[in-house]
Amino acid sequence: MSRRTRLDLLTHIALIITCIIVLAPVLFALAKSTQTRAEVFRFPPQLTPGTALLDNYRTAWNAFSLGQYMVNSTYIAIAVTVAKTALSMLAGLALVYFAFPLKDYIFYFILFTLMMPTHILIIALFDLVSDLGWGNSYPALIVPFLASATGVFLFRQHFSSIPSDMVDAARADGAGPLRFLWSILIPMSWNTIGALALIQLIYMWNQYLWPLIIIREDARQVVQVGLRGMTAGQDTTNWGVVMAGAVLAMLPPMVVFILLHRQFTRGFALGQEK
Amino acid sequence: MYEYPARFKSKVLPFVLLSPTLLILVVFLYYPVIRTFILSTYRVAFLGLKKQFTGLENFISLAQDPGYLHTLQVTAIITASVVIGGLAISLAIAMLANREIWGASIYRILLIWPYALSPAVAGIVFLFMFSPGFGAANYLMFRVIGKELNWLGNPRLAILLIIMASIWKNLGYNVVFYLAGLQNLNTDVLEAAEIDGAGAWKRFWSVVFPLLSPMTFFLLITNITYSFFGIFGMIDIVTKGGPLDSTNVMIYNLYRDGFEYYKTGLAAAQSVILFLAVIALTMVQFRTSGRLVHYGG
Numbered sequence: 390m391s392r393r394t395r396l397d398l399l400t401h402i403a404l405i406i407t408c409i410i411v412l413a414p415v416l417f418a419l420a421k422s423t424q425t426r427a428e429v430f431r432f433p434p435q436l437t438p439g440t441a442l443l444d445n446y447r448t449a450w451n452a453f454s455l456g457q458y459m460v461n462s463t464y465i466a467i468a469v470t471v472a473k474t475a476l477s478m479l480a481g482l483a484l485v486y487f488a489f490p491l492k493d494y495i496f497y498f499i500l501f502t503l504m505m506p507t508h509i510l511i512i513a514l515f516d517l518v519s520d521l522g523w524g525n526s527y528p529a530l531i532v533p534f535l536a537s538a539t540g541v542f543l544f545r546q547h548f549s550s551i552p553s554d555m556v557d558a559a560r561a562d563g564a565g566p567l568r569f570l571w572s573i574l575i576p577m578s579w580n581t582i583g584a585l586a587l588i589q590l591i592y593m594w595n596q597y598l599w600p601l602i603i604i605r606e607d608a609r610q611v612v613q614v615g616l617r618g619m620t621a622g623q624d625t626t627n628w629g630v631v632m633a634g635a636v637l638a639m640l641p642p643m644v645v646f647i648l649l650h651r652q653f654t655r656g657f658a659l660g661q662e663k
Numbered sequence: 664m665y666e667y668p669a670r671f672k673s674k675v676l677p678f679v680l681l682s683p684t685l686l687i688l689v690v691f692l693y694y695p696v697i698r699t700f701i702l703s704t705y706r707v708a709f710l711g712l713k714k715q716f717t718g719l720e721n722f723i724s725l726a727q728d729p730g731y732l733h734t735l736q737v738t739a740i741i742t743a744s745v746v747i748g749g750l751a752i753s754l755a756i757a758m759l760a761n762r763e764i765w766g767a768s769i770y771r772i773l774l775i776w777p778y779a780l781s782p783a784v785a786g787i788v789f790l791f792m793f794s795p796g797f798g799a800a801n802y803l804m805f806r807v808i809g810k811e812l813n814w815l816g817n818p819r820l821a822i823l824l825i826i827m828a829s830i831w832k833n834l835g836y837n838v839v840f841y842l843a844g845l846q847n848l849n850t851d852v853l854e855a856a857e858i859d860g861a862g863a864w865k866r867f868w869s870v871v872f873p874l875l876s877p878m879t880f881f882l883l884i885t886n887i888t889y890s891f892f893g894i895f896g897m898i899d900i901v902t903k904g905g906p907l908d909s910t911n912v913m914i915y916n917l918y919r920d921g922f923e924y925y926k927t928g929l930a931a932a933q934s935v936i937l938f939l940a941v942i943a944l945t946m947v948q949f950r951t952s953g954r955l956v957h958y959g960g
Contacts, residue, residue: 407774537684
């Protein structure tokens, strides 16, 4: 065996072991999500599929209202992702294709908000949103997240990498800025749009602290906080059902990720400073 | 700052295009920041019924509270372990997955999917795996060392559990960025080093690692933010800050003071401290990324 083949073989072995370790917790959750309470508590622990697959998923979906939570989370995540991507794109258009006073300062003003994660604002944001009368409502989960420094940054970066001949051609055709955005910029920006949409969808789907604080009514709660409710009272917890809940909660972002991961890597490869 | 070719003439339209973004940032980010600073100088009675200006009293009482100092220590331990451990493991994985071998793209997907996981889901799975009696990880441990460990009851083990789960959850994210960084590397430099006869280990430290430093700096900041804030859901589900406050990180302490004990002023002061920490980190990043970091090309 040549040195190269040996090295490749070693790489395969190391990667397979790594993949198994990385996957193990999820495989464990999948196996357990099919087991009855008795099967879960068997000693030593069984990692084979059990007999309660449908029961567990049905219980998680209905009795623990995970179905309702997932509908809520989907609605919020999609609303924020679509609006945020659109608003970031408009801001990017303004910052790259127009000349106006204070442009650089406005860009820094937007960029500076990268240092303000929601987590550190929750005390004041809670007061503000309650004063607006939005406590316990969807606007509280949607409106504060509609603007994005990351989005503006990515679009600005991407737009400035587009050759200026394109713009000249568009202008020669007499296209206005919005027409230009729609028929030239958007078709050239799918990687950036895909990357941003992926980040935002996963970010919104995985939100935890803010909904935990601001939503009091169970019927409006989101999926991550819904999972929290399933483990309350550890001794009585039916872990098969909880694992079914965990699997359900991780499924949508996983699917989106697998669909969009190429755009994600490309969108960032382009956005990177080189 | 770059100079762009300005293409369209309108003076009003750019502000119209920017206004939704600016409005939301001002109302829901800048204004709450200011309000947090103001609140941090007040003592607020239950449900905000009574407010009394106390100057820096909240900060002084935090500085004198052994509980809060312990919280700072816990945050430092968890952050350092998650950032250093997470980045080292992810870089090693990315180096492996970057080799052009048969099936590389399948390995890559299998390694980066945890990006989509939430800290809460990761927490719930780890909580179950490490439960005494029926958790599989605990059983494995029992077979290897002959006794069961009380992961959730022992302060040191609880913090270790949070660190492991946090690193695992963030692996996908880190591997994605390290892989992108490795694929953007100039292969000529690597080949030149190989021809020079530099060994793999030396090649890594003298060529690959320095070239990757912009990515490492970026990941350093995002991973610190993740350890500060992102793991809240995991801690809330796995340990609730316990046992004996051993996993009571700053953001968890803030949440409890603000929304369980209703000490709004004190919680706002903790927000200010976290905000200053984030600003300090960003400043460090800006300053160092200009000088120390090697930008290829």
